[in-house]
Amino acid sequence: MQAKEIKRSLLFSLEFANAGKKKFLDQLWEEYKNALQYFVDKGFDERSLPSYEHVKTYSHKTWLSKRYLGCALLQAVDILKSVFQRKKKVNKPEVKKVSLKLDKRFYRLERGNNSFNFWFLLRNPKDKNWVHFPVKNYRYAQKYFDEWKLSSDIELLKRDGKWFLKLTFKKEVVLEERGPKGIDIGYRKLITLSDGQVFGREIKEIIEKKILPKKQGSKRFKRVLDYLKTEVNRVLKQVIDGSFSPVLEKLKNLKRGKRGKWRRDINRRFNYWMYGYVLRRIKELCEVAGVQWHIVPASYTSRTCPQCGYEDRANRDGEWFHCLNCGYENDADVVGAVNILWRFGRKPIVPYPAKPPSVSLNL
Numbered sequence: 232m233q234a235k236e237i238k239r240s241l242l243f244s245l246e247f248a249n250a251g252k253k254k255f256l257d258q259l260w261e262e263y264k265n266a267l268q269y270f271v272d273k274g275f276d277e278r279s280l281p282s283y284e285h286v287k288t289y290s291h292k293t294w295l296s297k298r299y300l301g302c303a304l305l306q307a308v309d310i311l312k313s314v315f316q317r318k319k320k321v322n323k324p325e326v327k328k329v330s331l332k333l334d335k336r337f338y339r340l341e342r343g344n345n346s347f348n349f350w351f352l353l354r355n356p357k358d359k360n361w362v363h364f365p366v367k368n369y370r371y372a373q374k375y376f377d378e379w380k381l382s383s384d385i386e387l388l389k390r391d392g393k394w395f396l397k398l399t400f401k402k403e404v405v406l407e408e409r410g411p412k413g414i415d416i417g418y419r420k421l422i423t424l425s426d427g428q429v430f431g432r433e434i435k436e437i438i439e440k441k442i443l444p445k446k447q448g449s450k451r452f453k454r455v456l457d458y459l460k461t462e463v464n465r466v467l468k469q470v471i472d473g474s475f476s477p478v479l480e481k482l483k484n485l486k487r488g489k490r491g492k493w494r495r496d497i498n499r500r501f502n503y504w505m506y507g508y509v510l511r512r513i514k515e516l517c518e519v520a521g522v523q524w525h526i527v528p529a530s531y532t533s534r535t536c537p538q539c540g541y542e543d544r545a546n547r548d549g550e551w552f553h554c555l556n557c558g559y560e561n562d563a564d565v566v567g568a569v570n571i572l573w574r575f576g577r578k579p580i581v582p583y584p585a586k587p588p589s590v591s592l593n594l
Contacts, residue, residue, distance in 0.1 A: 233406045237518045238382070238399055241372050245387075245394040247347065247365045255355070255362055256387065256394050260329055262295050263303055268326045270307035275323045278315075280308050296356040298336055306332050329389035338385055351396055353387075366396065375400040406523040412475045413572030414513070415532075415564045416482075418504050419550065421463065422470050423564035425478075425572040431466040434459070438504075463505065467512050473520030477513060478575040480529035480567075482506060525575050532570040533563065 245256070269289055274281040286300045293300070310324055339352040339361070348368035352361040368376070379400035386397035413425035421431025437459050445452040471477065517524045534552075535542040541556035552563040 232408070233523060234403060235406055235518070236401055236403050237515075238401045239375065239379070239515075240386075240397055240399045241375060242388070242395045242397055243351075243366050243368075243372070245351070245364050245366065245396055247367065248394075252362055252364060253394060256389075259356075260331060260387075260389065262293055263299065263331050264326050264329075266293055266295060266300055267303040267307055270304050271310055271324050271326065274307060274311045275314070280311055294357055299333075299356050302331070302333050302337070306330075329387075331387040333385055333387070335383040340381075364396070378402070404518055404521055406518070407521055408523050409474065409476045411478050411525065411572060411575060413478045413568040413570070413575070414470075415568040415571060416479070416506055416509050417564050417567075420564055421466055421509070423562070423568050424470070425565070425568040427562075427565055429564070430470050431463070434463060434466065437462060459505075460508070463509060464512060467509065467516055471513055471516035471520055471522075473522050476522050477517060477524045478572050479510060479513065479524065479526055480532055480571050481526045482529050527571055527574045532574065533567045535566075535570055537566055537569045537573055 245253075266289055270281040270285055273285050281304055283301070283304070286297055286304055290297055290300060295303075310326075314321055314324055337354045341350045341352065343349050343365065346367075347365040349366050351364040351366050353364065354360075355362050379402045382399040382401050384399060386399075388395045388397055415423040417423060419432070419435050420429050421434045423429050437455075441455045442452070442459060445455055514524055531542050534544050534546045536546060536552075536554035536557060536559050538559040539554060539557040541554055543555055546552055546554055547563050547566075550563050551560070552566040553560045
């Protein structure tokens, strides 16, 4: 068993506030963004992380307090750490996403005694007074208030012109090791288990019949994308029930080298496969269910025979697997899931040579 602290973030609308309070948030963000961009620019130009000296220098150019500037500085440091870790040369980061990351010095949460469940109080750096924002709770979030611990850090976000408060909850859980099952994540079948069970055949149809015909960026397109995520989550909750420890493969660079080789329609389909999202949600559901998960390398799992170990690209023909060496046949995704499980429990898969081994007969 392994103890682990898990975190979950939830959004709460600030749209119940009046126009003046929303205007205050817009002004606060513009001033905060300018400071954040200044710290990012300084650190990028100097090829080092910005320090508190930059706060003191910039404090004469803004009505933000040094505490607000300190939060912007920490946010700039996080951005630059990510940039400096990249091996490829990148351009200077430009702050576009509306995001103010603040700690407990800047806000308070108070219970409401009217139609609003609680009030979010934010410190105004101009006059040091509190600006009150009414917030409504929702059923899904209530269990987090009841059973989880609220983190001290918050985030203010603006999406599609609307302001949101992002609260993070944390909880200590114990992850137990249970009987493992291999999981193959696919496009035609979202989840295939090593015991032969298949889940999420309908996801492919949602992508091809509901998403692809829609104009990208339209309201209908966004609604269908939300519907796709809802359906993916519904399928994953069926799979991850806490009865086994999932073994997953780590796929990287799925589309590398495919430019010019994949047809445009195939490329569009794989844009909505959401492999990374599915992998993350499986891990989160495992944490909630209290079971451990495992990640194994992905090489050769889709074209190696689980019976004799012979590897060949020609073993797989679309959705069907037929070993050219021993004649073993099965659904290709089931074979992949079995090999993923096999890789976790035994030695790594070592493929045969490119051709089946020759057999000499002494007659």
